[in-house]
Amino acid sequence: METEILGIVIIYFVILIIIGFLASRRVKTFRDYIIATAQINMALLMGTVIATQWGGVTVMGIPGLGYREAYRAVYYALGAVPRFLVWALLLAVPIWAAKPWTVTEWFSQRFDKKNGYLIAILNVIGFLGLIAGQLVATARIFSVMTGLPFETAILLGVVVVTIYTATAGILGVIYTDLFQFILIFTGVATLTVVAHANIGLSTIKTNLPSEHWSLLGLDGVAYFITLFILWCADLPYNYVIQRISSARTRKIVFMAPLFGAISYLLTAYFGAVLGSYAAYVLPGLKATDEAVIRLSITLLPPIGAGLLCAALLAVTMSSADTYINAPTSLIVHDLIRPFKPSLTDKQLLAISRILTVVLALIATVLGLWLRGIITVLITFLYFTIAAIPPFIASVFWKKASAEGSFWAMLIGGIVSAGLRFANIYRLTPAGNFYGIYLPAWLGIAISTIILVILSIAKPKTSGKEIKTVGGGIISPEVQHIIKLMPW
Amino acid sequence: MSSEKSSVELHLPPSVVKIATLIILVVTVIVLVVFAITMFIHPLLDLVAILIMFVIIYYIGTWYYNKYLGRLGE
Numbered sequence: 001m002e003t004e005i006l007g008i009v010i011i012y013f014v015i016l017i018i019i020g021f022l023a024s025r026r027v028k029t030f031r032d033y034i035i036a037t038a039q040i041n042m043a044l045l046m047g048t049v050i051a052t053q054w055g056g057v058t059v060m061g062i063p064g065l066g067y068r069e070a071y072r073a074v075y076y077a078l079g080a081v082p083r084f085l086v087w088a089l090l091l092a093v094p095i096w097a098a099k100p101w102t103v104t105e106w107f108s109q110r111f112d113k114k115n116g117y118l119i120a121i122l123n124v125i126g127f128l129g130l131i132a133g134q135l136v137a138t139a140r141i142f143s144v145m146t147g148l149p150f151e152t153a154i155l156l157g158v159v160v161v162t163i164y165t166a167t168a169g170i171l172g173v174i175y176t177d178l179f180q181f182i183l184i185f186t187g188v189a190t191l192t193v194v195a196h197a198n199i200g201l202s203t204i205k206t207n208l209p210s211e212h213w214s215l216l217g218l219d220g221v222a223y224f225i226t227l228f229i230l231w232c233a234d235l236p237y238n239y240v241i242q243r244i245s246s247a248r249t250r251k252i253v254f255m256a257p258l259f260g261a262i263s264y265l266l267t268a269y270f271g272a273v274l275g276s277y278a279a280y281v282l283p284g285l286k287a288t289d290e291a292v293i294r295l296s297i298t299l300l301p302p303i304g305a306g307l308l309c310a311a312l313l314a315v316t317m318s319s320a321d322t323y324i325n326a327p328t329s330l331i332v333h334d335l336i337r338p339f340k341p342s343l344t345d346k347q348l349l350a351i352s353r354i355l356t357v358v359l360a361l362i363a364t365v366l367g368l369w370l371r372g373i374i375t376v377l378i379t380f381l382y383f384t385i386a387a388i389p390p391f392i393a394s395v396f397w398k399k400a401s402a403e404g405s406f407w408a409m410l411i412g413g414i415v416s417a418g419l420r421f422a423n424i425y426r427l428t429p430a431g432n433f434y435g436i437y438l439p440a441w442l443g444i445a446i447s448t449i450i451l452v453i454l455s456i457a458k459p460k461t462s463g464k465e466i467k468t469v470g471g472g473i474i475s476p477e478v479q480h481i482i483k484l485m486p487w
Numbered sequence: 488m489s490s491e492k493s494s495v496e497l498h499l500p501p502s503v504v505k506i507a508t509l510i511i512l513v514v515t516v517i518v519l520v521v522f523a524i525t526m527f528i529h530p531l532l533d534l535v536a537i538l539i540m541f542v543i544i545y546y547i548g549t550w551y552y553n554k555y556l557g558r559l560g561e
Contacts, residue, residue, distance in 0.1 A: 089507035396499040
């Protein structure tokens with residue numbers, strides 16, 4: 001059985017590298033590497049938006065929650081629905097109109113350079129954790145399915161992801177994402193159908209305890225609101241800006257996240273149902289994140305389990321490649337290039353590729369250290385929770401000022417991440433309230449209050465105002481950059 | 488590309504933001520209620536419920552786009 005599974009996974013890796021190589025032939029410049037400027041059609045953008053989001057936490061973690069409580073999984077996944085609607089209805093079109101290369105550029109345009117540097121630093125910290133988490137998830141799947149040691153599995157995964165991310169840049173990431181999205185959907189849907197046919201919903205409804213199907217009352221409401229905030233916390237990440245700027249038309253940039261919202265209806269259903277089936281078939285599982293993998297081994301023939309292994313690897317690796325590419329763009333475009341303007345396009349491209357490898361290696365070390373703690377991924381989102389209010393305000397609140405945005409992100413971020421880490425190190429009481437809810441709620445509340453008070457108390461100067469994408473003000477220097485852009 | 492370049496001047500007016508916020512709230516309530524009431528009874532019923540929510544989100548989204556975003560900046 002292990003040989004068949006391994007064979008399918010190797011074929012999958014070879015296909016990924018071929019796609020990456022083919023995409024690399026279209027990478028001619030540094031810009032091609034970091035954004036696929038207005039090149040991406042509807043299918044590709046949908047594939048990349050959904051596949052990036054359907055990472056290890058979504059496809060392994062949500063069924064893991066559903067293993068214990070079905071509606072915990074539902075609320076976790078449904079928190080992504082309003083988050084995708086915020087992306088589509090509020091953020092996508094105004095940002096697409098400016099087509100910033102990076103999130104730093106967007107914050108610099110809308111506020112000032114200080115804000116740009118701060119969001120870049122927050123992104124890089126957050127991304128390192130996200131990459132490490134995806135690599136850990138990848139290694140977990142690989143080692144459970146094939147019997148390979150964890151260390152070997154994580155190294156194999158990082159080699160493949162790094163090769164095609166470093167070779168093909170954002171185009172390779174987007175093309176492989178579409179391929180991976182098809183695999184993910186097919187794999188998870190097949191397992192659900194097989195479970196329905198072999199076991200049946202009525203069986204698990206009857207045999208699992210009634211608490212398993214509880215709506216969770218007020219705790220459920222608090223959990224859903226917190227998860228919505230956490231889902232929104234990865235909106236001010238560079239990969240969101242990259243995807244918005246890569247869309248070919250205004251309609252495509254709107255429809256892709258709309259379908260992202262729809263896709264999470266399926267995730268909520270698959271997560272709750274597969275977790276519940278696993279709870280019935282495999283009682284007493286300690287590592288509940290492995291519920292889907294172990295359920296597939298139990299219910300599917302070896303070839304089916306191998307395909308699902310490839311699908312699960314697809315979701316974690318498609319997130320990993322994006323998370324590696326995005327901070328690379330930030331560091332090279334926003335932190336290296338401004339200080340070394342003499343660097344040529346070829347040199348920037350070479351630095352990007354080297355940096356991709358370096359980031360992957362750092363994340364591998366982090367992954368080997370964190371090993372198996374997928375839920376700790378959420379922790380890194382607490383760094384950017386406080387960036388949500390300034391990011392959304394940048395699109396429609398003209399009075400939002402640079403001072404307000406900067407201090408809102410800094411103080412709100414310190415409070416939310418600080419409280420989260422305090423709970424991890426057991427400095428605050430255990431449980432969801434102090435561990436998840438309070439850090440998120442305080443972070444968003446403090447950020448919003450600071451943004452509003454400082455923006456009103458210290459409004460922007462009107463001397464250099466230029467009408468802007470977000471309805472705010474941008475400096476003549478940035479307006480000049482926009483005019484220089486080729487679109 | 489000239490039409491795209493001119494759209495650099497657009498921004499979201501407060502009235503559009505209010506409509507968007509209302510849509511997000513309404514859709515969120517609908518999906519939560521549907522999942523709480525009709526889900527996990529029978530696979531076919533679940534499929535129908537998901538399809539209905541799919542259609543609701545798609546049509547509300549495209550209505551909003553055509554009415555507000557599609558012509559923004561023109």
